[in-house]
Amino acid sequence: MDFRDSESEAAFRAEARAFLDAHAPDPSELYGDDPLAASNPEGHAAWQKKLAAHGWSGLTWPKAYGGRGLGPIEQIIWNQELARKQLGLSLYMPGLAMAGPTIIAHGSEEQKQRYLGPLLRGEEMWCQLFSEPGAGSDLAGIRCRAERDGDDWVIQGQKTWSSGAEDADFGILLCRTDPTVPKHDGITYFLLPMRTPGVEIRPIRQMNDATHFADTFLNEVRIPDACRLGPVNGGWACAMTTLMNERIGMGGMETFRFDDLAALAREKRERMDPVTRDALVRVWGHGKTLELLNARIVTKLGRGVMPEAESSVMKLAIARLMSEAADMGLRLLGPEAMLRAGTWQNQFLFAPAMHVAGGTDEIQKNVAAERTLGLPKEERADRGVPFQDLPRG
Secondary structure (H helix, E strand, O other): OOOOOHHHHHHHHHHEEEEEEEHHHHHHHHOOOOOOOOHHOOOOOOOOHHHHHOOOOOOOOHHHHHHOOHHHHHHHHHHHHHHHHOOOOOHHHHHHHHHHHHHHHHHHHHHHHHHHHHHHHOOEEEEEEEEOOOOOOHHOOOOOOOEEEEEEEEEEEEOOOOOOOOOOOEEEEEOOOOOOHHHHOOOOEEEEEOOOOOOOEEEEEOHHHHHEEEEEEEEEEEEHHHHHOOOOOOHHHHHHHHHHHHHHHHHOOOOHHHHHHHHHHHHOHOOOOOHHHHHHHHHHHHHHHHHHHHHHHHHHHHOOOOHHHHHHHHHHHHHHHHHHHHHHHHHHHHHHOOOOOOOHHHHHHHHHHHOOOOOOHHHHHHHHHHHHHOOOOOOOOOOOOOOOHHOOO
């Protein structure tokens, strides 16, 4: 691995750092007291407009659609510089990292002209409508259906864990359009206007009292065929484009700052017994491991190679680190942790979700085992079986 920026990468990093030093908002303006929550839509919109106006939005998008035509390594450098300013999460991330690249790859020219500009400028917000109560890790098992009716599609079903659905103008939506073929082959991808009649959003209150996620119910929702992205029953390829770009778009983002944990340890020095000190060093070590994994991904990208299993291993490392860091924070706070809300309490309550969101730990381990270690894939009873013939739980 090469830990050093190339000459061009160093110049790009310096440019990004200079812009952020001059223009970055205070994190509290976007996140309030919780860095894991993006709680100020107006602040995020203003920041996104400024980024677009100065050419810092859609870095990897083609210049023809308002981007800068840069590579994934520049995106990671930008994310690292955002993390330095504690500006990681954005309400526009589902659009910029997922919807936009998928529209660029699979959309018609009319769709690109309609959606990409407003997304880039922060005029329209997007959410992801993939997971369902019975289809999360097995995404191809979705049951939300879309049926053709003339020039329209009528959609019926439920999506869950929809981040930012309440504020979103559009959603990227997967639907079952042909149950007579194997499950991966009967899925179609749609761009859903979230204000369409029949769309009902119910916020999900989490353990930390936040309502960032929602259940989205689609009750006889009628949309025109112009909202379809890609071919009928060709949605799985579009979905893979979405998920691949999500990993690239979030590469280099900081999940927690060890400096904050170290500062808390110095403040609560009286609680630093040998066992606690050992646990703190372990968290530091796992943080360094995460940095090395990120460096490996950056090195591959710099050589023109797309990382495969590395992103799964990194997801596992992030989930472990967030859980350990949050537990360490509460251990240092002691009884005080139960008496008031705060960053470490919020992180402790949020951390379990990281073992599930974006693919469970078990799924990530399978990916790493198959693609890195060369272990055989598990036999699947549903391979080649029409979706309608699969047993239902």
